[in-house]
Amino acid sequence: MIIDPIKQGLASGWDHRDGALLTEDLTLEADVAIIGSGAGGGVSAEILSQAGLKVLIIEEGPLKSSTDFKMMEKDAYPALYQESAGRQTADKAISIFQGRAVGGTTVVNWTTSFRTPDRTLDYWKENFAVEGFSAQEMLPWFLKMEQRLNIDTWKAPPNENNSILQRGLTKLGIPSHTIRRNVLGCWNLGYCGMGCPTNAKQSMLVTTLPAALNSGATLISRCRVEKIQFKSDQVVGLDCLALDASGNRPSGTKVTVKAKHYVLAGGAINSPALLLRSKAADPNKTIGARTFLHPVNAVAAEMPKRVEAYSGAPQSIYSDYFQQQDHAQEMGFKLEVPPLHPVLISIILGEFGEHHASLMQRYPRVHAMIALLRDGFHEQSQGGQVKLRDDGSPLLDYPITDYLWDGFRRAWKSMAETQFAAGAHRVIPMHLDSPVMGYSSWQEARREIDELPLQALRARLLSAHVMGGCAMGEDPKRSVVNSQGRFHHADNLWVFDGSAFPTSISANPQLSIYGLAAKQASGLAQRLTGTIPVSQSA
């Protein structure tokens, strides 16, 4: 019997309001209103509420918990992901997997945890006038969050899907390493992407948010912040729309929020979109610019033995070999593997009919590998621009430059070579112009991959990491918030989430967001209470 900490907390009297159940308009007041409950919002909520401040957390997604997490794709994607896991860039070339529930993407991520690489932090300081984010200054915040979320090197053997990555790279003389994960008592099931059914994943849902609610915070779910109300250099309120039971449409009930300070933590794409929708001051057109994705391309392989890529910790092995060299001239990438569940693999395989059915029949022997491109560090990699659709919903326009295409091409080759080195029978780059049954040797793959057309919509491209769009820095001409996270054009509006990153992280970003939010929220708590906050939970 799994104990559901959310059900218990609600029974103990947490102040949670479900927007879909509201029958009349509502006004809520707080010291600090936090928009979004993911990595940035969750950490901020814990720190600010434990500092004695009255905190209100506003989340667009539903409150779901382990009792609801049945490891079924058909239920998890519509319930827990932005746009039913169907979010795409404007030209539909890149599919974006981003969470939307209480706990945000931390509810559905694969638990992979990296500190922000030193050279990313150095780049921010040198190129974006970011202050206070040196490796030395960030170390205590990473340590704090690693302890809080039990982030540790994965001790169990990697599953076969990860093991193939390790074996292939070893054959090629390329180093790989074990991933650190934010889990406690993990059952090694492999269903992290559908919400952890055992509460082992130390997501915001089972850590910081319960702590905040225990400290008297209020949570309102299924409630969308439509507009931030500005009055000269102050935010004076939030106009919110309660959503109906589907979670996609306003129910007609309105929620008004009045607070002394406002923390924006809706994640990259949604945070800049809210600022744009609110017509926030933007004299230098920086809001929504430089939004990054770690664009991902993939290669599937048919292995001689069972892989069962649906089972076991999704990610436990990685390699930074292809991004460690000085890539001033070419795009670097990180190698990892994705878990494969039936809907996900069936969608990524672009064929239909008998060919598709035949590939699906090999499913238990299918291995897949992904390359995460390190976007944002080159003049030909300036990321995308968040825009608004006619209905005010966000849309990311992310052009794919030749520089990125070159990175994808080299990544397909590196991945194919690694899979053949690990004993793959055949390898298929996820590209509509790949041969249906792929390539049967590395020599063939190396030759043929050079011929694949580098065109949007032909290559199957993905992203699970959205970053940037509200870049921080001391130069208002190139940033949206300052190094403390304060919006350049309002004294009481702060951005504490992954949208504040001036580039991509070049590693899975959750721990970078935790560290940033812990640092910034502690700074805000100190400013508002006059004392340095001491965590009661860590």
Place this chain on the structure above:
Amino acid sequence: MLSRRQLLKTGIAGVCMLGAARLAYGPFGENVSAYSSALSDQFQWLTPQRANIVSRFAPVMLQGAIPANNPARQQTLDEVVYGFDLAVSGLTPAIQKEVDQLFMLLELAPSRRLLFQVWDGWDHATDQQLADFLNAMKNHPIGLLQTAYAALHKLTMAAWYGNPKSWERIGYPGPPHHLFGGVS
């Protein structure tokens, strides 16, 4: 076969025509029968005509993946059409609008003929014609039609492979519910 240039021209003409026809008449269909099944009164998004289009494409998209013979085949297809409706229903209003436009393109006789070379309506198209059509759309020089293929593909695949009945054939044991004492 049409040349790439002709396809481009007719494609653009078709898209323009779609816009004009929508302004003039609103959405309309032609030669599309109404579909019904035991599940169709639960549809939230599909109209009987659109469900019929889905029911014509799905068996071609899923050729080799679903049972070959009735009654299992018909029951499976009914579940796929139902799953397709569920998948669209879960989309945001903005994306639903795009799927709506895709179906208008499929329903409208002029665009169907010009873009897809299907003259007599989907009811009369053979499986081979439908497969040719899907391939043409997948490889069409117009990006809009490639995205239309991707949308049909995704929604149909999700509708089937999200259904536990699809799992035995692909060797997927399903989630380890037994560790939790079964689905509660």
